[in-house]
Amino acid sequence: MKELTCIVCPRGCRLHVDDDMNVTGNFCPRGAQYAISELTHPVRTITSSIKVTNRDYTLVSVKTTNPVPKDKIFAVMEEIDKLSVEAPTRIGDIVKKNILGLDSDIVITKNID
Amino acid sequence: MRQIDLVVIGSGAAGMAAAIEAKKNGVNDLLILEKDEKLGGILNQCIHNGFGLTEFKEELTGPEYLQRFVDEVKRLEIPYKLNAQVIDLTKDKVITYSSKEDGLVKLQAKAIIMATGCYERNAGAIMLPGDRCSGVITAGTAQRYLNINGLMVGKRVVILGSGDIGLIMARRLTLEGAKVLCVSEIMPYSAGLNRNIQQCLIDYDIPLYLSRTVSKVIGKDRLEKVILSAVDENLQIIPNTEMEFECDTLILSVGLIPYVSLLNYIDCPISSTKGAVVNQYMETMIPGIFTAGNCLHVHDVVDFVSQEARLAGRSAALYLRNEIDNNEKKIAIKPGQNISYVLPQFVLENSVDDITFKFRVRKPLKDQVVMIRSGETVLGKVVKPALIPSEMVMVSLSKDKLQEVKDEIVISVEDR
Numbered sequence: 431m432k433e434l435t436c437i438v439c440p441r442g443c444r445l446h447v448d449d450d451m452n453v454t455g456n457f458c459p460r461g462a463q464y465a466i467s468e469l470t471h472p473v474r475t476i477t478s479s480i481k482v483t484n485r486d487y488t489l490v491s492v493k494t495t496n497p498v499p500k501d502k503i504f505a506v507m508e509e510i511d512k513l514s515v516e517a518p519t520r521i522g523d524i525v526k527k528n529i530l531g532l533d534s535d536i537v538i539t540k541n542i543d
Numbered sequence: 544m545r546q547i548d549l550v551v552i553g554s555g556a557a558g559m560a561a562a563i564e565a566k567k568n569g570v571n572d573l574l575i576l577e578k579d580e581k582l583g584g585i586l587n588q589c590i591h592n593g594f595g596l597t598e599f600k601e602e603l604t605g606p607e608y609l610q611r612f613v614d615e616v617k618r619l620e621i622p623y624k625l626n627a628q629v630i631d632l633t634k635d636k637v638i639t640y641s642s643k644e645d646g647l648v649k650l651q652a653k654a655i656i657m658a659t660g661c662y663e664r665n666a667g668a669i670m671l672p673g674d675r676c677s678g679v680i681t682a683g684t685a686q687r688y689l690n691i692n693g694l695m696v697g698k699r700v701v702i703l704g705s706g707d708i709g710l711i712m713a714r715r716l717t718l719e720g721a722k723v724l725c726v727s728e729i730m731p732y733s734a735g736l737n738r739n740i741q742q743c744l745i746d747y748d749i750p751l752y753l754s755r756t757v758s759k760v761i762g763k764d765r766l767e768k769v770i771l772s773a774v775d776e777n778l779q780i781i782p783n784t785e786m787e788f789e790c791d792t793l794i795l796s797v798g799l800i801p802y803v804s805l806l807n808y809i810d811c812p813i814s815s816t817k818g819a820v821v822n823q824y825m826e827t828m829i830p831g832i833f834t835a836g837n838c839l840h841v842h843d844v845v846d847f848v849s850q851e852a853r854l855a856g857r858s859a860a861l862y863l864r865n866e867i868d869n870n871e872k873k874i875a876i877k878p879g880q881n882i883s884y885v886l887p888q889f890v891l892e893n894s895v896d897d898i899t900f901k902f903r904v905r906k907p908l909k910d911q912v913v914m915i916r917s918g919e920t921v922l923g924k925v926v927k928p929a930l931i932p933s934e935m936v937m938v939s940l941s942k943d944k945l946q947e948v949k950d951e952i953v954i955s956v957e958d959r
Contacts, residue, residue, distance in 0.1 A: 434741070437741050439596045439738070442738040479690050489693045491604060491690065493590075500746065503718070507718050539590065539604040540606035540607075541610055
């Protein structure tokens with residue numbers, strides 16, 4: 431039996447997973463999915479910000495389109511730190527496709543005119 | 544002086560949602576005043592995700608969440624002024640704002656929605672003991688430096704207070720290369736959401752010390768050391784329990800306070816939440832002045848800010864059509880057992896809608912039932928398996944039930 435806290439939504443359900451991977455304590459089906467993923471292949475969405483080269487002192491926020499493996503978080507952060515864009519930016523603009531071959535893109539999350 | 548039906552002060556999650564809803568309910572003569580250079584308020588710096596699950600059924604970052612509202616403001620052609628700081632408000636609803644573009648402007652409003660958000664408690668507010676060196680900074684300020692200006696606030700960091708912004712910053716600073724040594728919380732439980740303990744602390748092996756606080760800040764120019772001590776059940780420091788941390792930065796995440804300076808100018812009654820006393824329309828004791836979001840009470844989830852603000856927006860439309868009668872009988876709403884506050888604080892008897900009560904519990908509780916009573920009469924009850932102070936609770940009551948009420952309603956949380 432394993433116990434974990436669901437991070438899918440602010441509710442933060444206390445999840446219990448038995449040896450046969452049966453999940454209890456989840457309020458919604460996404461909690462069960464999360465528990466199984468967390469115990470077999472834990473992943474996280476990463477958010478950060480990158481430089482806007484043609485604006486003074488300006489950053490634009492970005493995120494991974496798909497969550498990436500937990501043990502790759504710092505490797506992905508290193509890649510994100512190398513990125514920069516020019517304004518204007520639009521939400522959803524792809525800055526880097528398929529980062530580190532993890533099947534996740536880095537996209538803009540803020541409009542800067 | 545320009546006459547105007549509705550002015551919304553603030554364009555964050557609350558202000559934009561309120562203005563949009565007012566416009567959709569037929570208020571065409573309105574204006575949003577925003578002191579910053581862009582719409583969106585604090586969401587601009589909240590680049591992490593987890594927003595929008597209730598509002599949009601998807602997980603968004605703060606900037607993505609606010610953009611949905613900006614798009615709607617623009618689609619509905621709702622006028623707004625940026626860089627416009629409101630500097631005065633009178634009881635008869637004259638607003639004075641100052642902006643570079645317009646200079647000093649006075650507006651005579653018929654209705655006002657206050658959506659000014661909240662501010663952070665700082666070192667002075669908690670009487671932080673020790674030296675007054677640089678390197679002590681509030682979590683929201685650190686967030687702005689890092690996410691908007693691209694400035695790192697330090698390399699070795701201790702965080703005091705386990706509020707959500709502190710937890711989010713623990714992760715954010717770690718990702719950007721800082722070493723976060725620990726989070727210290729004076730209470731025996733966290734002030735933040737469980738999911739943030741998991742994804743911001745446990746994920747990065749950052750220890751959370753409960754019942755522990757800063758007993759001394761040491762540093763000549765820049766912060767050099769922070770001493771943490773254990774506290775007893777009365778939150779008094781226990782001697783000889785010191786833990787020493789060499790660090791250059793202390794981040795404070797020790798609570799948020801509704802920003803109500805303008806309401807204080809007009810002697811608007813304030814409640815224990817430090818926001819205004821309101822009725823079910825989110826209307827303050829001054830008829831025609833409405834309020835919602837973090838300047839009313841500090842929320843943990845932005846989706847509920849937007850929801851509350853829509854109620855204020857629609858209410859302002861009702862008020863402008865003279866559909867709210869402030870002379871009706873007022874029913875007082877009182878917090879009972881285990882509850883720190885409840886909103887609204889009073890209800891006008893003939894309600895247009897059912898009433899939603901919002902409250903927080905004083906301490907973590909399991910297997911509880913929320914009781915809504917008037918005297919001996921039970922108006923409603925809702926079973927809750929688990930309740931924590933960091934999570935706002937909502938229960939609703941049919942407006943028909945108000946007819947059974949004598950003078951007041953008491954909400955309490957009791958063992959099942």
